[in-house]
Amino acid sequence: MIVKKFQAETETEAILKAKDELGSGAVVLNVKTLKQRGVFRLFKKDVVEVTAALEEKEFINGINNKRPTMENKGANSGFISSQPMKNITGGSQINLVADEKIDMNSNAANIEKKLDSLHSLLENQMNPGGSSAKRPAAATVMHEEIHAQDTGKKIVKERENANYKFLQLIYKKLVDNEVDSKYADEIIADIEASLKKESNIDSILSAVYQKIILKLGEPRTISLGDKPKVIFFIGPTGVGKTTTIAKIASHFKLEKYTKVAFITSDTYRIAAVEQLNTYASIIDCPVNVAYSPDEMDECLDEFKTYELILVDTAGRSHKSEEQMEELDKLIETVEQRKDEFDFEIYLTLSVTTKYKDLVNIADKYKHIKDWAIIFTKLDETCSLGNMLNMKLYTGEPLSYTTSGQNVPNDIEVINEQRLAKLLLGGKS
Structure with a gap:
């Protein structure tokens, strides 16, 4: 999943920028107005920031469709710029958390706020014996394991188990809300395949949240034209x-x-x-x-x-x-x-x-x-x-x-x- 932000003077212009770069299949995840700050804010207009996302397959297909043929082209002919390629190289599929690292760091609290108390709810379910505040920090647990035995395997196992537990609880929440198990499986499988081993509950929640928005797609509404x-x-x-x-x-x-x-x-x-x-x-x-x-x-x-x-x-x-x-x-x-x-x-x-x-x-x-x-x-x-x-x-x-x-x-x-x-x- 590709997630990017676009800024413009109006919401419409920002959305058009997103569609122009990501393609017509891009879905708007969030819209907010950024107030100008500083001494000269009175002389500057506020801007609108749109966060848009696109399934990675659509993004890559869009790049491939725009790519000229390579016949009679030299190695440095520049049939496609190197900058976009940085986003799609380095493996068979794009890593969700890696692509959204900047977005995750800046918006983790925002996503958590959007989902209200879901973070606390999941952590309480995973630790029924006490509050999350009493639970040892992940770094402390891993530090103890490092000194206990062969740490490499232990750390990986701990992280994989944590990811699995988080995803399992989110799956249960979806099914409890009567999402069919087939579609809940698809969503969780898509996310699990692109998560890093060290993913935490914030990044997992954010990824599932954005995946659901993409699957819901943009709504169709009634609009008038030239004819009745x-x-x-x-x-x-x-x-x-x-x-x-x-x-x-x-x-x-x-x-x-x-x-x-x-x-x-x-x-x-x-x-x-x-x-x-x-x-x-x-x-x-x-x-x-x-x-x-x-x-x-x-x-x-x-x-x-x-x-x-x-x-x-x-x-x-x-x-x-x-x-x-x-x-x-x-x-x-x-x-x-x-x-x-x-x-x-x-x-x-x-x-x-x-x-x-x-x-x-x-x-x-x-x-x-x-x-x-x-x-x-x-x-x-x-x-x-x-x-x-x-x-x-x-x-x-x-x-x-x-x-x-x-x-x-x-x-x-x-x-x-x-x-x-x-x-x-x-x-x-």
Whole structure:
């Protein structure tokens, strides 16, 4: 994993610098404003510092893709500068702690603070007989071993055992938060392979934290373009699609002054149309009902002057083939008019649903291409592992989360840094 910092006058400029150097796959880990200090601080602007990371394979592939061919080139022709090569030579894989040594030394306390009391928690679990303050310092233990017997093997064994215990406890924390054991294994294995023997709990926590953020990826959010945007909200029954749609509509209508319209095809659920009508009347948006693909066409014709058209679909049971076919026809109707409308799909899931059931649901929708995931009901559970599970299982981006019934509140773009911290046992 490559971790670097970039500074600029604005957050956008700093992120662009990161993308330019690391590539489009870079993920932002942290953003902070650096205040100017000293006598001349009044004459200088504050700067924004962005910490970004990239999987090492992507970084190396990016370098290889930019490298010219070596045909007819001399040894000193300079087809690639020596500076970047320092980061990728010296072994078959990049050593995580070695690459991040400067970052670890300067930010270990910051990472520990982000994860609140997780450091103390892990140390207490590893030393159940007493507090970490009473535990002999690692240097003292190793010093005693040096004078006791053949030290080289003893020191290596002690360090390896410590790493294993730390990783084992972090693995247990992930599984306790309902991260599937398969994905927890992958994360721990990735970290274990790149840790130095002398790694401590701070560097291990930091590495796992950053690895989870990279796996969560950047969220996809709704943005407007030149053409009207039609957005389908799909998903099983009872996950809160209609309420989520109302929250998103309120945000765009009341905060961005967007022309918003609703279409509902949910004619199965009792009072579904009335519920959407109630929300629409409050924020003054029109609503149409589409009972068939032909009526969907008519609705699109009526709303073609609107910027955002939100489609509330029936909460189809993923076990009902007939209902899934109806949804496919409605989506196909909109796709056929891609010259007139931009089109996106959001799969709405409840984080309280069992992982096995979430997998079955996702499998039923996998023939529908390029959707993002909204997770609802975060206020009804303390285990958020399913969010990471579904991201890794489907490969589709995460987007919004909801944590209550209040409209237009209780919705936000997923915060991957906070989620990573919660999965490791930190506090929100």
